[in-house]
Amino acid sequence: MLSWFSSFFTQIENFFGTPKLLFDGWQSTARITLTTILLYIILIVLLKIFGSRSVSSFSVYDMIATITIGSVISSTLVLKEINLINGMVAIVVLLILQFSLSKVVTKWEGLYPFANPTPKVVFYKGEFKTGSMKKARVNKEEIYSAIRREAGTTSDNVEAVLLEPNGDLSVIKNISPEYENEITKYM
Structure with missing residues (x-):
């Protein structure tokens, strides 16, 4: 059965004149299978050590780490030039960088704006902030949708x-005067 499978794909490849387009032999298939299983287990262990924040969308640097880790994983799984140890080392280094940056930003809050964008007020007290909306590439319909979804109301009941x-839209229904600066500092 297995020889028929590989023979069938080889015939198709020969017909089109493109060797190893569909099938590269059982050795490469076994390598990818084994590497996938091992990398999956290693990633579970690493994320247990470094925390699930490494693969969430909390911040820009978390997102960069997530995308880069995904790229390293895919390269490790399918490229013969990148072995399991090299892929694992790259993932560990990325997780250490992400973990370290989150610790630095937590310790020195003044660095937060350099590692993350600040929130932007796009609607305030019945008025759309068109300048902020243009910079953020957010339109009125997205704001209305967030108000309905998050607050279950209409814009006249939202501060x-x-x-x-x-990238989430946060809807604030009530702002007490003594805490208004928590919002207005982002205008």
Whole structure:
């Protein structure tokens, strides 16, 4: 059965004149299978050590780490030139960088704006902030949708809508005067 399978694909490849287009032999298939299983287990262990924040959308640097880790994983799985140890080392280095940056930004809050965008007020006290909306590439319909989804109301019952650093729209229904600066500092 297995020889028929490989023979069938070889015939198709020969017909089109493109060797190893569909099938590169059982050795490479076994390598990818074994590497996938091992890398999956290693990634579970590493994420247990470094925390699930490494693969969430909390911040820009978390997102960069997530995308880069995904790229390293895919390269390790399918490219013969990258072995399991090299892929694992790259993932560990990325997780250490992401973990270190999150610790630095937590310790020195003044660095936060350099590692993450700040929230943007896109709607405030019945008024759309068109300048912020253009910079954030957010339109009125997205704001209305967030108000309905998050607050279950209409714009006349909402004080503010902010675009958060992770791309979510936060809807604020009530702002007490003594805490108004928590919102207005992002205008």
